[in-house]
Amino acid sequence: MGRAKKTREYIIAKAAPVFNRQGFSGTSITDILEGSGLTKGSVYGNFSSKEELAAAAFEYNFKRISTLIFSSVERDGNACDRLVALAGSYGVNFDQVSELGGCPILNAATDSDDMNSLIREKVNRSIELWKKTIVSIIRKGQELGEIKADISAEDFALLFILNIEGALMLAKTMDEKRHLELAISHITSLVDGIRK
Amino acid sequence: MGRAKKTREYIIAKAAPVFNRQGFSGTSITDILEGSGLTKGSVYGNFSSKEELAAAAFEYNFKRISTLIFSSVERDGNACDRLVALAGSYGVNFDQVSELGGCPILNAATDSDDMNSLIREKVNRSIELWKKTIVSIIRKGQELGEIKADISAEDFALLFILNIEGALMLAKTMDEKRHLELAISHITSLVDGIRK
Amino acid sequence: MGRAKKTREYIIAKAAPVFNRQGFSGTSITDILEGSGLTKGSVYGNFSSKEELAAAAFEYNFKRISTLIFSSVERDGNACDRLVALAGSYGVNFDQVSELGGCPILNAATDSDDMNSLIREKVNRSIELWKKTIVSIIRKGQELGEIKADISAEDFALLFILNIEGALMLAKTMDEKRHLELAISHITSLVDGIRK
Amino acid sequence: MGRAKKTREYIIAKAAPVFNRQGFSGTSITDILEGSGLTKGSVYGNFSSKEELAAAAFEYNFKRISTLIFSSVERDGNACDRLVALAGSYGVNFDQVSELGGCPILNAATDSDDMNSLIREKVNRSIELWKKTIVSIIRKGQELGEIKADISAEDFALLFILNIEGALMLAKTMDEKRHLELAISHITSLVDGIRK
DNA sequence: ACTGGCGGGACAACCCGTTTTT
DNA sequence: AAAAACGGGTTGTCCCGCCAGT
Numbered sequence: 001m002g003r004a005k006k007t008r009e010y011i012i013a014k015a016a017p018v019f020n021r022q023g024f025s026g027t028s029i030t031d032i033l034e035g036s037g038l039t040k041g042s043v044y045g046n047f048s049s050k051e052e053l054a055a056a057a058f059e060y061n062f063k064r065i066s067t068l069i070f071s072s073v074e075r076d077g078n079a080c081d082r083l084v085a086l087a088g089s090y091g092v093n094f095d096q097v098s099e100l101g102g103c104p105i106l107n108a109a110t111d112s113d114d115m116n117s118l119i120r121e122k123v124n125r126s127i128e129l130w131k132k133t134i135v136s137i138i139r140k141g142q143e144l145g146e147i148k149a150d151i152s153a154e155d156f157a158l159l160f161i162l163n164i165e166g167a168l169m170l171a172k173t174m175d176e177k178r179h180l181e182l183a184i185s186h187i188t189s190l191v192d193g194i195r196k
Numbered sequence: 197m198g199r200a201k202k203t204r205e206y207i208i209a210k211a212a213p214v215f216n217r218q219g220f221s222g223t224s225i226t227d228i229l230e231g232s233g234l235t236k237g238s239v240y241g242n243f244s245s246k247e248e249l250a251a252a253a254f255e256y257n258f259k260r261i262s263t264l265i266f267s268s269v270e271r272d273g274n275a276c277d278r279l280v281a282l283a284g285s286y287g288v289n290f291d292q293v294s295e296l297g298g299c300p301i302l303n304a305a306t307d308s309d310d311m312n313s314l315i316r317e318k319v320n321r322s323i324e325l326w327k328k329t330i331v332s333i334i335r336k337g338q339e340l341g342e343i344k345a346d347i348s349a350e351d352f353a354l355l356f357i358l359n360i361e362g363a364l365m366l367a368k369t370m371d372e373k374r375h376l377e378l379a380i381s382h383i384t385s386l387v388d389g390i391r392k
Numbered sequence: 393m394g395r396a397k398k399t400r401e402y403i404i405a406k407a408a409p410v411f412n413r414q415g416f417s418g419t420s421i422t423d424i425l426e427g428s429g430l431t432k433g434s435v436y437g438n439f440s441s442k443e444e445l446a447a448a449a450f451e452y453n454f455k456r457i458s459t460l461i462f463s464s465v466e467r468d469g470n471a472c473d474r475l476v477a478l479a480g481s482y483g484v485n486f487d488q489v490s491e492l493g494g495c496p497i498l499n500a501a502t503d504s505d506d507m508n509s510l511i512r513e514k515v516n517r518s519i520e521l522w523k524k525t526i527v528s529i530i531r532k533g534q535e536l537g538e539i540k541a542d543i544s545a546e547d548f549a550l551l552f553i554l555n556i557e558g559a560l561m562l563a564k565t566m567d568e569k570r571h572l573e574l575a576i577s578h579i580t581s582l583v584d585g586i587r588k
Numbered sequence: 589m590g591r592a593k594k595t596r597e598y599i600i601a602k603a604a605p606v607f608n609r610q611g612f613s614g615t616s617i618t619d620i621l622e623g624s625g626l627t628k629g630s631v632y633g634n635f636s637s638k639e640e641l642a643a644a645a646f647e648y649n650f651k652r653i654s655t656l657i658f659s660s661v662e663r664d665g666n667a668c669d670r671l672v673a674l675a676g677s678y679g680v681n682f683d684q685v686s687e688l689g690g691c692p693i694l695n696a697a698t699d700s701d702d703m704n705s706l707i708r709e710k711v712n713r714s715i716e717l718w719k720k721t722i723v724s725i726i727r728k729g730q731e732l733g734e735i736k737a738d739i740s741a742e743d744f745a746l747l748f749i750l751n752i753e754g755a756l757m758l759a760k761t762m763d764e765k766r767h768l769e770l771a772i773s774h775i776t777s778l779v780d781g782i783r784k
Numbered sequence: 785a786c787t788g789g790c791g792g793g794a795c796a797a798c799c800c801g802t803t804t805t806t
Numbered sequence: 807a808a809a810a811a812c813g814g815g816t817t818g819t820c821c822c823g824c825c826a827g828t
Contacts, residue, residue: 007807023307026221029801040802041808050801102306109369110306111219124370155378158366162379166362170354173305174320182351183358203790224816237792240818399787415699418613420820433788436822501761502698503611516762547770550758554771558754562746565697566712574743575750595810616796629812632798 008046011038016057016064020101023111024054024119055119061104062126068093070133079141080195083134083160087187090164094177103168105130131157138194151194163187204242207234212253212260216297219307220250220315251315257300258322264289266329275337276391279330279356283383286360290373299364301326327353334390347390359383400438403430408449408456412493415503416446416511447511453496454518460485462525471533472587475526475552479579482556486569495560497522523549530586543586555579596634596644599626604645604652608689611699612642612707643707649692650714656681658721667729668783671722671748675775678752682765691756693718719745726782739782751775 014036019027029043029050047053072089073082090097097103108123134157141147167183170176210232215223225239225246243249268285269278286293293299304319330353337343363379366372406428411419421435421442439445464481465474482489489495500515526549533539559575562568602624607615617631617638635641660677661670678685685691696711722745729735755771758764 023219023221025219028799030799039808041810044802045807106306106365109365110303120369127366127370158375158378159382162362162366162375163359164362165365166358166360169302169305169361169365170323170358173316174323179354179358182354186355225818226815235792236794236818237820238790241790241792246817415611415613417611421822422820431788432790432822433786433824437787442821498698498757501757502695512761519758519762550767550770551774554754554758554767555751556754557757558750558752561694561697561753561757562715562750565708566715571746571750574746578747617798618795627812628798628814629800630810633810633812636798638797 007042011036011043011046011053012056012060014038015053016060017100019054019057020061020104020107022101023107024051027054051117051119055117055122058104058108058119058122058126061100062122064100065097065104066130068096079137079144079146080191082137083141083191084188086134086137087160087164087184087191090168091177091181091184094171094180097168098172102172103165106165106168127161130161134160145196148194148196156190156194159190160187203238207232207239207242207249208252208256210234211249212256213296215250215253216257216300216303218297219303220247223250247313247315251313251318254300254304254315254318254322257296258318260296261293261300262326264292275333275340275342276387278333279337279387280384282330282333283356283360283380283387286364287373287377287380290367290376293364294368298368299361302361302364323357326357330356341392344390344392352386352390355386356383399434403435403438403445404448404452406430407445408452409492411446411449412453412496412499414493415499416443419446443509443511447509447514450496450500450511450514450518453492454514456492457489457496458522460488471529471536471538472583474529475533475583476580478526478529479552479556479576479583482560483569483573483576486563486572489560490564494564495557498557498560519553522553526552538588540586540588548582548586551582552579595630599624599631599634599641600644600648602626603641604648605688607642607645608649608692608695610689611695612639615642639705639707643705643710646692646696646707646710646714649688650710652688653685653692654718656684667725667732667734668779670725671729671779672776674722674725675748675752675772675779678756679765679769679772682759682768685756686760690760691753694753694756715749718749722748734784736782736784744778744782747778748775 011032015027015032018032022031029040032038032043032053033040043053047056069086069089072092073085101107105123105126108119109127111119131154135153138147138151138153138156142149142151142153163183163186167180171178171180207228211223211228214228218227225236228234228249229236229239239249243252265282265285268288269281297303301319301322304315305323307315327350331349334343334347334349334352338345338347338349359379359382363376367374367376403424407419407424410424414423421432424430424435424445425432435445439448461478461481464484465477493499497515497518500511501519503511523546527545530539530543530545530548534541534543534545555575555578556572559572563570563572599620603615603620606620610619617628620626620631620641621628631641635644657674657677660680661673689695693711693714696707697715699707719742723741726735726739726741726744730737730739730741751771751774752768755768759766759768
């Protein structure tokens with residue numbers, strides 16, 4: 001990685017949790033600068049606007065959380081087990097995710113400022129990516145006869161996501177990790193329902 | 197209603213959708229003033245700060261959406277039918293809710309600015325209220341033998357809420373009303389599962 | 393005193409120390425209202441502008457302090473003794489004057505906002521009045537042969553005033569009552585110098 | 589001088605007479621901006637608050653007036669002559685001082701807004717400095733046998749200052765330079781009184 | 785008739801994201 | 807790449823007019 005690239009990455013790493021916690025318009029460039037040794041010059045030398053930085057920060061956040069979540073899911077094995085493990089991973093990593101300001105998808109999707117922006121686009125792409133991952137687990141499970149064939153993989157993936165996101169919101173707002181665990185066990189029983 | 201009270205209500209009514217759409221720090225007092233005929237004098241004469249106004253606006257939004265949603269649910273009848281009707285009501289009223297900027301609970305809960313504020317408190321109270329309503333429907337159903345007695349009313353209510361909220365987020369972000377309907381039919385099948 | 397007159401006086405009495413302490417532009421109408429039970433309506437019903445109120449407040453302050461200072465000076469007796477007593481009176485009443493925010497003449501004269509205003513005029517008239525009082529004491533003393541005849545009463549009066557005012561400024565700013573007492577003893581020796 | 593330092597100095601130079609004439613709360617940042625080619629950004633880039641700027645402006649004013657006054661006083665020579673020259677310097681430079689808005693010490697000390705502020709502190713330090721200068725002239729005179737040894741240098745200095753300040757106030761308010769001259773000639777005779 | 789207090793809107797101080805200069 | 811300047815935006819306060827209710 002070149003030096004320029006490195007600075008860019010450093011800025012993003014510093015900006016990411018701040019944007020995730022405070023939202024786009026709640027975050028000022030100065031907020032990001034504080035305690036980072038950065039200067040406005042270096043930020044605007046690397047990003048053409050606050051929005052571009054925020055977009056890069058979102059991607060960084062998403063990748064970070066994704067890595068965290070997916071790292072604890074075996075790459076192989078029974079599809080149902082993998083789904084259960086994936087859901088469980090949100091519970092296991094809840095505290096770490098909270099520390100970074102919560103789920104970046106949930107935050108960015110509801111951060112109302114970025115309507116019509118390039119962030120919105122990235123959020124949608126991220127959800128699609130997430131969905132696709134789940135869909136491919138299910139499809140593979142169906143091919144291997146581990147999951148009922150007449151189940152809509154798309155719908156199940158969506159249900160999975162929406163349960164996690166809804167639970168994350170509730171857990172964070174009400175400060176009740178239990179609510180997330182409730183959703184996880186619900187998903188687990190859902191998975192059991194499609195098991196062949 | 198006195199003149200002052202009326203102005204106060206008018207300000208809240210004008211501010212509510214703007215806050216709901218743009219979030220707290222994404223909304224400037226000027227945004228609210230624009231096209232409302234209001235002036236700063238009248239706003240700050242009636243509210244001591246932007247935050248106080250935002251809190252009042254949240255309450256207004258919540259009450260408005262609640263009325264919308266609950267008005268289409270029969271006050272009497274079978275508990276399961278009522279739960280299904282309640283879930284369905286989110287689908288029926290989706291467009292109207294969208295017009296107001298989406299679910300105020302979802303918006304306010306994820307609006308990262310209001311950590312530690314009086315809005316946060318109101319959001320939590322609103323969720324509790326919503327939960328309590330569902331719980332009481334279930335409890336009544338259990339008493340009348342319409343719903344299995346061994347079901348946790350609390351957990352079911354939470355699951356209900358988190359499915360709706362997660363779906364609302366997905367539907368809004370991806371502009372796919374279908375996702376909400378998916379959650380509704382999921383809830384419907386969940387209700388069928390607890391029917392006696 | 394009619395009721396209207398009474399309200400007017402009450403407003404002035406409440407406003408006077410605030411203006412004396414905070415100056416014209418440093419004082420907001422709201423400052424005066426606070427903790428007085430007054431309302432803006434009543435203020436603007438009785439005074440056409442903030443400036444008019446400030447002018448009335450200055451007069452009130454001046455009269456109050458004058459009364460305080462002159463009340464301890466015998467109306468008759470030796471002119472030199474009366475001058476010494478007058479000077480001493482500033483020392484005796486220093487704490488009370490301080491409580492009201494200091495010498496209104498000094499405050500108003502140096503309150504730079506009221507250049508070209510009706511307050512400026514009132515300040516000048518007040519100084520003239522003060523000077524005249526001292527001049528008349530001296531003149532009477534000269535007529536009665538208590539004071540040297542070749543002394544300029546005007547100049548002596550001016551010197552008297554300017555010593556008191558300068559000392560008041562120093563004493564207040566540096567929080568050293570001693571500085572006022574120094575000026576008083578200086579004036580005392582000055583008086584001794586013109587005694588016949 | 590670096591560019592930043594230069595801008596800072598320029599801002600202070602522009603702000604100083606405005607603050608001296610209009611007082612702290614009577615001066616708005618916009619007042620300073622007007623006709624100076626300055627922008628808000630540059631002001632707040634160089635000063636963290638209005639108060640900090642006002643404090644810098646006071647120091648600038650004080651230094652400027654001090655230079656004006658003390659430049660016409662010989663560094664050597666008879667102590668009494670120097671004291672007389674110093675007093676006289678206020679008369680000679682009265683018009684120039686007036687043009688800058690009057691004596692910054694008098695103005696700042698009576699500008700009621702800055703109670704408890706860092707300006708107040710600077711004012712006190714300035715008076716102390718002024719006093720010390722006079723005291724050292726006297727002390728030196730006493731050592732050289734030009735001034736009576738039993739005179740309190742401190743008290744004389746205070747008397748000197750308070751006469752000048754009181755006279756400055758009177759002269760400015762009543763628009764009578766004569767009053768200042770009266771004080772100067774009074775000080776002159778005071779000096780004669782301590783001459784050995 | 786009068787006064788309490790709501791409303792008006794200009795303006796306050798200060799901060800923002802960004803561009804220009806060094 | 808950093809520092810400084812920019813100027814329009816932010817929330818909130820100001821003084822004051824004016825109307826509603828006694």
